[in-house]
Amino acid sequence: MATVVVPHLMRDLTGGLARVEAPGHTVRAVIDALEERYPGFRSRLCEDDALSAVLTIAVDGKVSRLGLMQPVGQSSEIRFLPVIEGG
């Protein structure tokens, strides 16, 4: 099961839990699983079936550019960060 670090501003959905576990081989699948348990979870993170344009994903501490398609392992940790850009 992957672990999601629940963003501080979304902990109202998880009853204050800072970390939750969910099954899935991609970030999308993990979010889908959490949506079933915590309704509203997906809509906070996604727009039109894609990760929100103001967010990026870090899996196991590494920033990914694959968005919801990013593969996750059984012991992966998923975080959601404000979007990061370079110049």
Place this chain on the structure above:
Amino acid sequence: MVEIKQNLIVVGSRPARVDAVDKVIGRASYATDVRLPGMLVGRVLRSPYAHARILSIDTGRAEKLPGVYGVVTAADLPPLEGDDAVGEKAFRDRELASDKVLYVGHPIAAVAARTPEIAQEALDLIRVEYDVLTPVVDVLAAMKADAPILHHDMRTRSLAGTGEKPTNVAAHFEQVKGDPGQGFAEADVIVDREFRNPMVHQCYLEPHSSTAVWSDNGGLTLYVTTQGTFSVRSHVVRLLRLSMSQVKVVPMEVGGAFGGKNSSYVDGVAAMLARKARRPVKVTMSRPETFMATGPNSGSVLRVKMGATRDGHLTAAEATLIYEAGAYPGSPVGSGSHVMFAPYQIPNGRLEGYDVVVNKPVVSSYRAPGATQACFVAEQVINELAGTLGFDPIEFRLLNSVKEGSETVDGTVHRHIGAIEVLQAAKASPHYTTPLEGPNRGRGVGHAFWGNWGACSSVTMTVNSDGTVSMVMGSVDITGTRTSIAMQAAETLGLPLDRVKCTMGDTDSIGYSDTSGGSRTTVATGHAAVKAAHDVIDKMRERAAQIWEVDVQAVVFDAGIFHVPDDLDKTLSFQALAELLPRTGNVVIGVGNVDVADWGSCFGTHIADVEVDPETGKVTLLRYTVVQDVGKAIHPMQVEGQLQGGATQGIGWALYEGYEFDAAGQMLNPTLLDYKIPTALDVPDIETILVEVPYPHHPFGARGVGENPIMPPPAAIAEAIYQAVGARVCDLPITPARILETLGII
């Protein structure tokens, strides 16, 4: 992980840049040098108001002016379709405003004419009727509930849920690590300060310029100055609803970019004018247009609080970052929050950010976007904590430095880093070990983390029958990368550099490549070049096997020689085999196409010595040193140039630069006479120390180097000024007036 190559010959050497001579003698062709038969001049009509509704636009008189071949407005764009779910109206309104202008300089219409004078006269004949609205130019004022609203359909995007009321706060985030309250309770010393910085422009010498020409079969060719040809293509395709294969973007030499040419400003308008006029049209921005209507970095307000114990350990850090986005959402506040505490092990932290629209130019990327001001404030507080606790500033940083596997406040994890090595090199540097003496002199240190980027790059490589190699890359060369990427190919092929020629390809002649930004090009396009070189080697091994009538597995390539071990008759140099290619099955073409997911971050430490005139507040930089982990310097002289150039721009942020606006949103200093940037007279010879901690996912261990060096200068210089005269200035730029105000002299 890849096996990092050792015993290098070309990589690590210092050859002359392949573009050097043409640029020095003025032969290089830039976008403004493009001349096409029948070409017209394009000019853009811009808003004189920072905030106004457009009631009407009358272009009739301009269209009838002799010598005018076309006038375009937003009405000439393809009609909007659907429910605008993806912000299409805003995207189009940024190009040409349809119903509202949101900053002074906002484009409204454009003309194509035979001469610049006729074009200007035509612009003067366009009548725009406005309903002038109250502008909001201060970021804190824009956040108030009763502030004038720029976009009535805007709601705050936040992980707490989307807001319900119209607002200027486009986005809000908050990240928490550990228990910040407990962390501050454990601190013996807490520093809590607020900082401000104005908008700062990249100040590339070459303005934006684009020449558009349509073919009779509907094809569009654009000759542009840009960091990314494919991003220009995407922009124009989206704006005019064309197919990608209809549009060819040709990169010209680039006269400075620094992130500011990741965005497209005149390409769409040039294409619209050229289509209407049925002639080629060139649109070139003036310097005031460049200041007012392109994308500077965000002005911002930042509050930082950090705590540490008496023995020098950081216990907690908090920051609130409020960034101006300009007229449309999208400030780099996320980047600022990502990097500001990243050099340190901090067990408890909180980062809160706001992306706020104001009636100013729309911000764009600028070398480590959003990071220079974030580094300035965090490092000022680090310096103050170190001083208050009686620590040497580098020792304090070493004590708290991140190490392999350290987790940052935002939860990302440092891997394969050289933070400690950089700090140790700075501490042992000739600069830091030389005492600074004399009155009103001070020394300061700044330290920065920047994450860099990887992304997509494409390279093709053709082996010519004389043994030379012609290589095309999809990246635009903005920093000498034709040389540094050719070096990586030459090293892999076992050839001297002068046997490998690298050129920039247009969008029809090479595969997709991301923009040359994010300190990625030498690393990622270098990856692609190495991959293409290996493709060449594999194909030439096959050809050698065919010639020698042996299994391909028997053919070995080593240091530019193909051979079969233990058979001295079966040996061919790269050139000798290349000469046989036309008679054995045509040329060999190698392809390298990568999406680099593993890229190395970097750390840099800067040391600044200043002298401050206590009567006038004038700051003189006496000595400046940049120490940075570069992984492996592919071309050390180019790396040193990046470090010096970045530091010089950071010095500009520190001491000189900043947009000034009046209450109506009019920029008061839109020329290089009034907007001061550092010159050679203001900057000492910047010393550089290249620390090489190889990044294990790059074939040569290289890291991106270009952005980090702009970050530390403001903090290093601010601390040096404090050490010199006791003035701790929290607003940029640190002008003589601000120093004297802080000292209570004026």
